[in-house]
Amino acid sequence: MKPTIYDVAKAAEVSIATVSKVINNTGRISEKTIKKVRTIMETMDYQPSGVATALAGKQTFTIGVLVPEISNPFFSEIAKLLEDNAREAGYALIICSTYYQVDREHMYLDLLLKKQVDAIIIATDPIDIEPFKKINKRQVPVVLFTIDELLFSTHVVTTDDIKGGYIAGSYLLQKGHRNFAVVLEEGRKNSLTRLKGFKEAISEKNLILTDQQIYSSKSSMKEARNIAKSILTNPDKPTAIFCCTDLIALVLIQEAKKQGILVPEELSVIGYDNTVIAELSDPELTTVAQPINALAKHTIELLINSISSPGTELQRIVLLPELKERESVNLN
Amino acid sequence: MKPTIYDVAKAAEVSIATVSKVINNTGRISEKTIKKVRTIMETMDYQPSGVATALAGKQTFTIGVLVPEISNPFFSEIAKLLEDNAREAGYALIICSTYYQVDREHMYLDLLLKKQVDAIIIATDPIDIEPFKKINKRQVPVVLFTIDELLFSTHVVTTDDIKGGYIAGSYLLQKGHRNFAVVLEEGRKNSLTRLKGFKEAISEKNLILTDQQIYSSKSSMKEARNIAKSILTNPDKPTAIFCCTDLIALVLIQEAKKQGILVPEELSVIGYDNTVIAELSDPELTTVAQPINALAKHTIELLINSISSPGTELQRIVLLPELKERESVNLN
DNA sequence: TTGAAAGCGGTACCAC
DNA sequence: GTGGTACCGCTTTCAA
Numbered sequence: 001m002k003p004t005i006y007d008v009a010k011a012a013e014v015s016i017a018t019v020s021k022v023i024n025n026t027g028r029i030s031e032k033t034i035k036k037v038r039t040i041m042e043t044m045d046y047q048p049s050g051v052a053t054a055l056a057g058k059q060t061f062t063i064g065v066l067v068p069e070i071s072n073p074f075f076s077e078i079a080k081l082l083e084d085n086a087r088e089a090g091y092a093l094i095i096c097s098t099y100y101q102v103d104r105e106h107m108y109l110d111l112l113l114k115k116q117v118d119a120i121i122i123a124t125d126p127i128d129i130e131p132f133k134k135i136n137k138r139q140v141p142v143v144l145f146t147i148d149e150l151l152f153s154t155h156v157v158t159t160d161d162i163k164g165g166y167i168a169g170s171y172l173l174q175k176g177h178r179n180f181a182v183v184l185e186e187g188r189k190n191s192l193t194r195l196k197g198f199k200e201a202i203s204e205k206n207l208i209l210t211d212q213q214i215y216s217s218k219s220s221m222k223e224a225r226n227i228a229k230s231i232l233t234n235p236d237k238p239t240a241i242f243c244c245t246d247l248i249a250l251v252l253i254q255e256a257k258k259q260g261i262l263v264p265e266e267l268s269v270i271g272y273d274n275t276v277i278a279e280l281s282d283p284e285l286t287t288v289a290q291p292i293n294a295l296a297k298h299t300i301e302l303l304i305n306s307i308s309s310p311g312t313e314l315q316r317i318v319l320l321p322e323l324k325e326r327e328s329v330n331l332n
Numbered sequence: 333m334k335p336t337i338y339d340v341a342k343a344a345e346v347s348i349a350t351v352s353k354v355i356n357n358t359g360r361i362s363e364k365t366i367k368k369v370r371t372i373m374e375t376m377d378y379q380p381s382g383v384a385t386a387l388a389g390k391q392t393f394t395i396g397v398l399v400p401e402i403s404n405p406f407f408s409e410i411a412k413l414l415e416d417n418a419r420e421a422g423y424a425l426i427i428c429s430t431y432y433q434v435d436r437e438h439m440y441l442d443l444l445l446k447k448q449v450d451a452i453i454i455a456t457d458p459i460d461i462e463p464f465k466k467i468n469k470r471q472v473p474v475v476l477f478t479i480d481e482l483l484f485s486t487h488v489v490t491t492d493d494i495k496g497g498y499i500a501g502s503y504l505l506q507k508g509h510r511n512f513a514v515v516l517e518e519g520r521k522n523s524l525t526r527l528k529g530f531k532e533a534i535s536e537k538n539l540i541l542t543d544q545q546i547y548s549s550k551s552s553m554k555e556a557r558n559i560a561k562s563i564l565t566n567p568d569k570p571t572a573i574f575c576c577t578d579l580i581a582l583v584l585i586q587e588a589k590k591q592g593i594l595v596p597e598e599l600s601v602i603g604y605d606n607t608v609i610a611e612l613s614d615p616e617l618t619t620v621a622q623p624i625n626a627l628a629k630h631t632i633e634l635l636i637n638s639i640s641s642p643g644t645e646l647q648r649i650v651l652l653p654e655l656k657e658r659e660s661v662n663l664n
Numbered sequence: 665t666t667g668a669a670a671g672c673g674g675t676a677c678c679a680c
Numbered sequence: 681g682t683g684g685t686a687c688c689g690c691t692t693t694c695a696a
Contacts, residue, residue, distance in 0.1 A: 015683040050446040052673030054383045076408035114382040347667045384689035
């Protein structure tokens with residue numbers, strides 16, 4: 001079995017209180033006993049129990065993360081960055097994929113609360129807010145990540161999606177496009193914000209988007225493929241399409257090519273998120289990039305601060321997106 | 333604050349032992365008190381502390397997963413499937429990306445042990461085995477996932493990589509190719525096993541692979557791009573290339589197209605893993621598929637069994653890969 | 665059918 | 681400097 005603090009204390013001929021102090025560098029212990037205890041710990045290969053520490057010390061050093069789907073490229077990159085930042089601070093992540101389902105959302109929320117995570121990152125739009133209010137009662141700090149809604153008492157770390165949509169819109173305008181389509185990502189509310197920004201941009205040229213020009217697709221390839229087909233077979237074909245995720249954009253490009261439509265010569269496509277697959281596309285995808293490194297960094301910092309000093313003022317950090325110009329948009 | 337079992341007991345006018353029993357459906361409690369306690373628990377919104385349960389009950393209901401990089405499409409899909417299966421059994425996952433670095437590998441191993449995870453899934457080749465031996469002392473069940481090496485006492489759940497390489501090789505042969513190149517994935521040993529299978533296949537036509545025909549690339553796009561260039565500029569260009577991961581294959585295809593080389597007309601490319609990006613490629617990537625659903629399912633089942641009955645005999649589950657024929661290989 | 669009490673492996677306060 | 685000890689919140693005998 002795993003050695004306990006009692007085993008160490010006995011072997012070192014000191015009390016567990018003393019051992020605890022050398023583990024945590026607290027109190028005043030003589031150099032001699034510190035050495036002795038340390039040596040014993042090493043030879044026994046002793047490691048304090050995280051569980052016991054959590055129970056006594058009130059911290060689990062674990063952060064819960066709710067995402068729609070970890071296999072989605074955007075979220076797996078986010079997970080990686082969050083993990084990187086958390087690790088440096090000694091925290092581990094429990095990542096939970098809700099698949100846009102209320103029951104999963106709730107069961108994972110309960111799971112995280114039960115595991116007593118020190119903080120929660122919500123990166124998927126809650127479907128039913130009610131149960132989330134429990135988090136506040138529990139005093140667990142929360143960051144809404146990439147979601148900008150005042151759902152309950154949380155920090156917010158996100159990208160300015162209005163701006164992002166605006167960037168996409170004005171870029172396409174600047175490239176001479178006047179006939180657009182927009183594909184939203186079903187289940188993610190920031191699609192709507194991006195759409196709003198897009199509309200704002202084109203309204204400056206007195207253009208508007210009719211409902212027929214707005215499509216919505218789940219983040220699955222099959223669904224995206226169907227939407228792509230219906231856009232491309234529509235008689236009033238747009239010259240440029242704004243897709244609210246790179247994945248949808250890639251599928252659209254692929255489908256266009258299958259139908260003999262040249263991208264970007266005959267059809268321009270712009271994505272959103274700048275995930276790795278944007279570079280893998282042919283033509284490489286022009287897209288709106290979110291500053292995910294900075295988002296992740298701020299998120300973890302914010303949470304760790306909130307953990308150590310509860311009652312910190314809630315923050316709202318909004319970073320700016322940026323156009324990533326590649327090959328999928330042409331002059332019209 | 334979070335209500336404790338004491339709060340519930342007091343409100344229900346019973347002892348904590350009784351409450352504990354109704355929580356766990358153990359012992360014999362009268363219907364009446366069960367009802368009473370349950371009602372109280374609901375109105376108080378009581379949830380037992382996972383930490384305390386773990387300390388008293390010896391289980392954390394957490395499984396640790398070591399992967400090279402969660403943002404790698406193969407591993408994010410794996411993570412998703414593992415999570416799915418674990419969730420159904422009430423377990424959460426702590427996913428750790430080692431980035432092929434010894435220090436990360438060790439720090440995460442220590443982290444998982446400290447957190448007292450109930451089991452560990454190792455999906456990245458350990459660089460330094462030594463510290464892993466601690467796991468055995470701790471009696472924590474382990475599955476080597478997609479790794480087939482007798483490192484220490486572990487279960488093994490993997491795909492037959494020899495067979496996989498063989499499938500790739502014989503398929504290319506059958507398509508009339510005789511001049512090959514193989515790109516290994518640096519840091520993953522099963523690349524070598526796949527290579528071995530590939531060599532076996534072509535040896536049946538009395539063909540061999542020289543060292544000059546074998547390349548090795550990290551799983552990063554920049555590196556893959558460099559390797560791709562050096563393959564494609566080599567005067568003795570192959571007619572078919574076997575890439576040990578889909579990502580490398582995609583980059584290779586992209587680079588080939590940039591140089592005006594038609595895929596698959598002038599160059600055939602076959603990948604490995606059948607990750608989502610294989611479908612996103614143009615042409616769509618022919619690849620060797622691993623049965624990841626089944627792998628994940630077996631892994632979690634095996635571990636949960638081992639947790640509940642320690643000392644279970646170690647198992648070695650080897651599943652078969654399968655050719656996924658798409659568009660990137662032509663008749664030569 | 666219920667409850668008292670001894671752990672589980674630490675932390676932290678208070679004596680000495 | 682060091683140690684005794686009361687928790688932390690739950691599980692699990694063992695008695696009653």
